[in-house]
Amino acid sequence: MTEISYQINATDGRARTGVINTPRGEIRTPAFMPVGTAATVKAMMPESVRQTGADILLGNTYHLMLRPTAERVDRLGGLHKFMNWDRPILTDSGGFQVMSLASLRKLTERGVTFKSHIDGSKHEITPERSMEIQKLLGSDIVMCFDECPALPADRDRIASSMELSMRWAKRSKDAFGDRPGHALFGIQQGGLEEDLRQQSADALRDIGFGGYAIGGLAVGEGQEAMFGCLDYAPEQLPQDKPRYLMGVGKPDDIVGAVARGIDMMDCVLPSRSGRTGQVFTRKGVLNIKNARHMDDPRPLDEDCGCPACQNYSRAYLHHVFRSQEMISSMLLTWHNLHYYQDLMAGMRDAITAGTFEAWQRDFHANRAQGDIDPL
Incomplete structure (x- = not known):
């Protein structure tokens, strides 16, 4: 079976573009991974997610282990078959959700015991159990179990x-074993402390992973602090492996991260925003529930090729959102995911052409204009 490998095709400053090769297909980088928490990207069919340009989805270990359970997914043929997505899937380790969602959790050297947010049942995740769950799910890229303060x-x-996370990283690697066609990514921690980040990177490098994530950011520290950390953190990690910034983010966060050497990102923002009426366009963010759209026959973004922009007016999208019709979540989520994938494609092209700095200037200038004037 093909091993998962990474090739860099072009660089422009610290930004890189390339391909992660997997047995289930290529992942073009920089890549944005839509989040399919419970084996679905909410309000989207898998084939529609693919049509937006997504090469890979993210599945959530914590949610899937609780419902429908990893053992059930395995019996039904694995996560790809279960959710009808035949391309690569990355699963997170469950660590972040345990810290943020579970109640009455207890952290020890062994792992974390916690009560389910669904029914209060008691569970334990250790590095070994996280590897077992992700193996049962059958994901292509597996994340180490870590603690995210x-x-x-x-x-x-x-x-x-x-x-603690570095000790868990070693246990994760030992438990992951030899799995051709699958990759295990280590997760760098250390908050906003450059020397701690370096220690973490050195420990991960010694263990050896197929890719490296930067964890513990986008947890409320603000963009300036996050970019300050990204000014050094990616450079501390191996140059020849993918670098994944977890849980990011807004369009300008993504552009700033790519400029600092990040290859992969994920975030619930485009899909969650679609369900709440927040729309990303080349000219910034608009809110479809505002009355100004009520009589507007124009599309959300005249330069966008998604079905919402090609076939429906702002007036219609305003109406179905206010009426709480399901098609509102479907069309606005599709648009937002399409916008995010267009953003990634634009960056890949600009890095390849050596024009990334000019592309960034245009990106920020267009967003600064704000939405088109009301009619």
Whole structure:
């Protein structure tokens, strides 16, 4: 079976474009991964997600282990078959959701015990169990089990958490074993402390992984602090492996991350925003529930090729959103995911052409214009 490999095709400054080769197809980088938390990208059919330009989806270990359970997904042929997505899937480790969603959790060297947010049942995730769950799901890219402390936190707390995560990374690698055609990614921690990030990167490099994630950002520290960390963190990781920034983000976060050497990102923002009426366009963000759209026959974005923009007016999209019709979530989510994939394609083309700096200037200038004037 083909091993998962990464090739860089072009660089422009610190930005890179390339391909992650997997047995289930190529992932063009920089890549944005739509989030399919419970084996579905909400309000989208898998074939529609593919039509937006997505090469890979993210599935959520914590949610799937609780419902329908990893064992059931395995019996039914694995996550790809279960959710009718035949391309690559990355699964997170469950660590972040345990910290943010579960109640009455208890953290020890062994792992985390917690009560389900669904029915209060008691569970344990250890590095070994996280690897087992992700193997049962059958994901192509597997994430190490780590602890993600909420920022702000004091330096001692961040340091001890990072050291625990590095011990768990070693256990994750040992439990992952030899799985041709699948890759295990390590996760760098260390908060906003450059020396702790370096220690974490050195530990991960010693263990050796198929790719490296930057964890513990986009947890409330703000864009300036996040970019400050990304000014050094990607460079601490191996150059020849994919670098994945977890949980990011807004369009300008993504552009700034790619400019600093990031290859992969994921975020619930485009799909969640679609369900709440927030729309991303080349000219910034608009809110479809505003009355200004009520009589507007124009599309959301005249330069967008998605079905919402090609076939429906702002007036219609305003009406179905206000009427709480399901088609509203479907069309607005499709549009937002299409916008995000267009953004990634634009960056890949600009990096290849060596015009990424000019592309960034245009991107920011267009967004600064704001939405088109009301009629």
